[in-house]
Amino acid sequence: MKRQLIAAVGVAAMVVGLAACGSDAKSDGDKAGSSSSAAKNYSGKTLKVWLMSGSAPKGWDDAVKTEFETTYPGSKIEYQIQEWTGIGPKVTAALSEGSVDVLEVGNTQTAGYAATGGLLDITKDKAAIGGADWNANQSESAILDGKQYAAPWFVTNRVVAYNKEIWGKAGITAPPKTLDEFYADLDKVKAVPGVSDAIYMPGQEWYVYFGLLTSEGGKLAKKDGDKWVGGLSTPEAQKAFDTYKALQSHSVTGPKDGDEAKPQQKDVFAKGDIGSIIGLGWEIPTEKEMPKEKIGYFPLPGKTADKASGVFLGGSNLAIAQASKNSDMAKDFLKIALNDKNEGLVAAAGSIPNKKSLDDKVVGDFAAAAKLGAASGGITPTTPNWASVENNPNPIKEFLTGALTGDYAAAAKKADDEIAKRLNAKQ
Known part of the structure; x- marks a missing residue:
């Protein structure tokens, strides 16, 4: 997971040109709020998810894809793996065009994308996605002006x-x-x-x-x-x-x-x-x-x-594009991607998960030391x-x-x- 750790040092990509991004975008449902999974039908719909190279632990993407497509028959998760080098302009373009639904963003980058209108406000959906249990010092990186614009995925530290x-x-x-x-x-x-x-x-x-x-x-x-x-x-x-x-x-x-x-x-x-x-x-x-x-x-x-x-605490968040036409589907993706089973895979790969209750699943001598420090960790100003x-x-x-x-x-x-x-x- 070397590339995820390089991102974690906090060298932020350039975040520019999002002012016109997605402010009038329509979705397949309300931009706020979630209904029960039993009432949803995503058959025939494809959710486009961008992950950064080296971030997802081995097997995580397949496990999330299988669980989602089984939970919502007929749906499809389509991953695209992006490189960190030059990612800023590429994300800017994708958010403006509405060509991505869910994307991984560095935690020091999140405020920039949110401020210019690129990310969906998920404040009202936080509890449904599992946010009541997120570590506050990780979730902080995804909050701007009191609103939640992404979900914490993992962090690491020195x-x-x-x-x-x-x-x-x-x-x-x-x-x-x-x-x-x-x-x-x-x-x-x-x-x-x-x-x-x-x-x-x-x-x-x-x-x-x-x-x-x-x-x-x-x-x-x-x-x-x-x-x-x-x-x-x-x-x-x-x-x-x-x-x-x-x-x-x-x-x-x-x-x-x-x-x-x-x-x-x-x-x-x-x-x-x-x-x-x-x-x-x-x-x-x-x-x-x-x-x-x-x-x-x-x-x-x-x-x-x-x-x-x-x-x-350097790491990554998972966010929903404001211009996504599949925002309800994206929220349900986050709910599955960040559940205890799949977040446990992140911990088993040596990163610090987004909730304290999963600390016992963290594997590796380095990560064991890192999780002790993470409890006292923080992030740069949002x-x-x-x-x-x-x-x-x-x-x-x-x-x-x-x-x-x-x-x-x-x-x-x-x-x-x-x-x-x-x-x-x-x-």
């Missing part, structure tokens, strides 16, 4: 991956439970002969900082009246940065003006002289690159042992302009480098001003 062999030589027998224990362990790891870095952590790992900010109850930005303001000059942001700086100080080779992408963390870690990294599943070396029995995982600890540090903040030059990355190498207050103010400028820009 965890600490460590070299068991090196940690064993350091005399560490169990993962740390608090940040202070983690710092102490990193000092022990650094003392192991041949170790170049106790933790490889470049200075611009802003998603790690985001999680720490979430732990402190802070936000990268928030609404003040009808305007957005940056949140990096707040006491919560300062506390989060103090933790971030303490972690980053244990990294000798991680450049303060670089991020985790160049070089890729997995390539650095696979060399065998790095004690640990904080990364996503696709940032972990493959079996061919590094024996899996040499890698252990734990959630980034919190300040106290009862709660892990916060994380950024505004259609958020993608512009992540665009280079990313002011949060520049803030981290500036604060690590100079004056925190000055770096925070500069970033806050730029974040507010981008978020308040007219679309």
Whole structure:
């Protein structure tokens, strides 16, 4: 599921040109509300569903298709698999033309598509689809101005991956439970002969900082009246940065003006002289690159042992196109696609499902650590302009480098001003 995890880092596709999308579209039933499945007949109708390459776990699409077509005889589910590269303009066109009914969208992209009229408001259908049990911190990514525009499908997040062999030589027998224990362990790891870095952590790992900010109850930005303001000059942001700086100080080779992408963390870690990294599943070396029995995982600890540090929750939502002529059919598709059986397949593939009750179905050492952090996770601000903040030059990355190498207050103010400028820009 590598591609789904690449999407999860939150690099949003360009979301433009949807203003004329589907506002006058007709459907086969009410845009709001659902009737019972027994009263519905979708015979002869085809539902077009777009999924992104690598997202659906093996067997999920077939299981959902079979269940739907059995429940509604004569109906047909038609999947199209899309690539993440260049998906923004393609989605824009499809939503405008009404050529897709249900589509997977990255959770940081959802607000943009919703704001410009591309996605159907499913607020009144949320309970019928199963939304009463959705994790609030996942569902948040699909809510704009108090309305639900998509259903959460899955998320993933970063965890600490460590070299068991090196940690064993350091005399560490169990993962740390608090940040202070983690710092102490990193000092022990650094003392192991041949170790170049106790933790490889470049200075611009802003998603790690985001999680720490979430732990402190802070936000990268928030609404003040009808305007957005940056949140990096707040006491919560300062506390989060103090933790971030303490972690980053244990990294000798991680450049303060670089991020985790160049070089890729997995390539650095696979060399065998790095004690640990904080990364996503696709940032972990493959079996061919590094024996899996040499890698252990734990959630980034919190300040106290009862709660892990916060994380950024990256993943995908399932949405219905506003212009769909099969909106009732699409709602029933979501109900089946997200039921416990099919959502359980997502958990069994190593992602975090959309409801707490399915956590015991999560499989894999990485995912087991990730689900502990996910409980304290959050998402970036739900505004259609958020993608512009992540665009280079990313002011949060520049803030981290500036604060690590100079004056925190000055770096925070500069970033806050730029974040507010981008978020308040007219679309």
